[in-house]
Amino acid sequence: MISPMSIHGGIDLGGTKIQAAIVDDDHDVLGSARRATPTSGGPADVAAEMEAALRDAAASAGVEIAALAGVGVGSPGTIEGSSVRSARNLPGWEGSFPLGETLQAALGCEVRVGNDVQVATAAEFALGAGRPYRSLLGVFWGTGVGGGLIIDGQVWRGRGGAGEIGHVVVKLDGARCTCGRIGCMEAYAGRAAMEARARKLHEEKGRKTDLFKLMREHRRTRLTSGIWARALERDDELAAELIDRAVGALGTGIASVVNVLDIECVIIGGGLGVRLGEPYARRIARAMQPHLFIDSRPPQLHLAALGDLGGAIGAALLVAGESVPAAPAQPAVGSATDPPR
């Protein structure tokens, strides 16, 4: 018996944008839509915008919401069942909000909620760069640095909070992190920390840089991944210095995790990771090398393959069951033992 094709929705809730996608059983994207994440109001306003983004995506796919077998959501913050607590980058979201229930009532279909980074890691494992492997670490390099783990073919959540690679300590008595702790990888590699340091060195220490000029020219209010990329293309000295520092911290922290877990593969994603691309992924691999205990066989290192829609496609996997296509091997971006190009 052949069961009829079912379709699912996926919503990736980010600090700056909400990305929605409609996917079929083969994980092909039938339609997608993007909206800006509200910067004021509260969780209910965010949920309303998520609903609207999903309806946009359904319209672009030419399907009714009623036709969806379910909707998956990848969210920042602490996931408690289908509620979300302490999504600190989102407006007024310090406490717990019943995000799943709210969307379920609005959309009239089953909604499941997962951690955004775990969901994106699961998507890379099932459908993207992680398909040839049974164990991997996803590193999402953006405003912060998030991590997701696949151990023995399964997402590993620990007691619910696994994957916080951004808060692996890379320097005892080091820099203060945006989380308030000392010496975290994110204090060196997170885009928010990098922007704060760039601003301080520029405004207080008089260091020259085009970073903030580029930001204004492109009508941004923050140093986005695109701004960093443009500054690097212009050989901006301060930008290069801060990116080098970030790459060093990433290589060190990722190598520490590899020494403990000996996973097969590391996948680099996130806004900065994807925007800076392969040359910087190779730099991260080279920065790992001096800290790998078994340096003769570093893990394979790949860029995330699903791009911008990875989070939404991964969210749809939360409701799409276990049917995952077979996994051909893919060439790695490079390992730390590759000669520099």
Add this chain to the structure above:
Amino acid sequence: MISPMSIHGGIDLGGTKIQAAIVDDDHDVLGSARRATPTSGGPADVAAEMEAALRDAAASAGVEIAALAGVGVGSPGTIEGSSVRSARNLPGWEGSFPLGETLQAALGCEVRVGNDVQVATAAEFALGAGRPYRSLLGVFWGTGVGGGLIIDGQVWRGRGGAGEIGHVVVKLDGARCTCGRIGCMEAYAGRAAMEARARKLHEEKGRKTDLFKLMREHRRTRLTSGIWARALERDDELAAELIDRAVGALGTGIASVVNVLDIECVIIGGGLGVRLGEPYARRIARAMQPHLFIDSRPPQLHLAALGDLGGAIGAALLVAGESVPAAPAQPAVGSATDPPR
């Protein structure tokens, strides 16, 4: 049908001693023996001493070697099948040696070889302090700092080299480790690194300490765990300073691993860990606390419960099948949120 009781041997091969035990199906120790690890010769001499230790243990248990259903071995170095490569603390053991085959020929029963730290972690999980948990990190604080992982109720070996928590980087551009790398936890917390630093500060910088006097009085050639413990009891300032530094590095590195894996429990074992005992285990928990990303629910922290024979009992588990007694909860030594005593 009740199957007859079978008995097994276990051998824990350490850098200073070989510990052998005979255990029954209930994991009760029927007899044990200890011999010094040869400091010269080569792998074959070590294997001969291991055979002798097991024969001593069998004699003390009043059983024939022929009665053993199998023998398990926990060994340092890289385990490749039943061969051992690069056991660097052992004499002439840079290459690969067929340890399992050699012992099997000598003893006439099945021999299986596992990594010493993974075997000790599995023993704590199955029979010791880790029984109430499904995920845990074993930290063996001795000459070096070894680690073992239980994830979802199974030993996690990665590609064979998992658990190297001693080589988690705690300080970018930090101290040089005995492994040659920079900033590893073991460079601060390993007994070998601590002894080298104590010697340097004493001999080159003129720092006062009783550590080396105690070493000579007790006819030791190295600063053993007992020497460190005695110096601490005498309020030796340099010993206290170096132990504090080690505890800080341990807390930082363990917290990093907890942030990534969110395991339920940390078990502190190893020569120094067991010798210094609960007060220092509590100090490690407190040193973890400022670096835990989810600091409201630190993992439980226990001392290893199986003591000196844990490695040998764990080695016997390699051949004893899966029959493991049920697991009642035990009180933790303390968590980082306990008030200081």
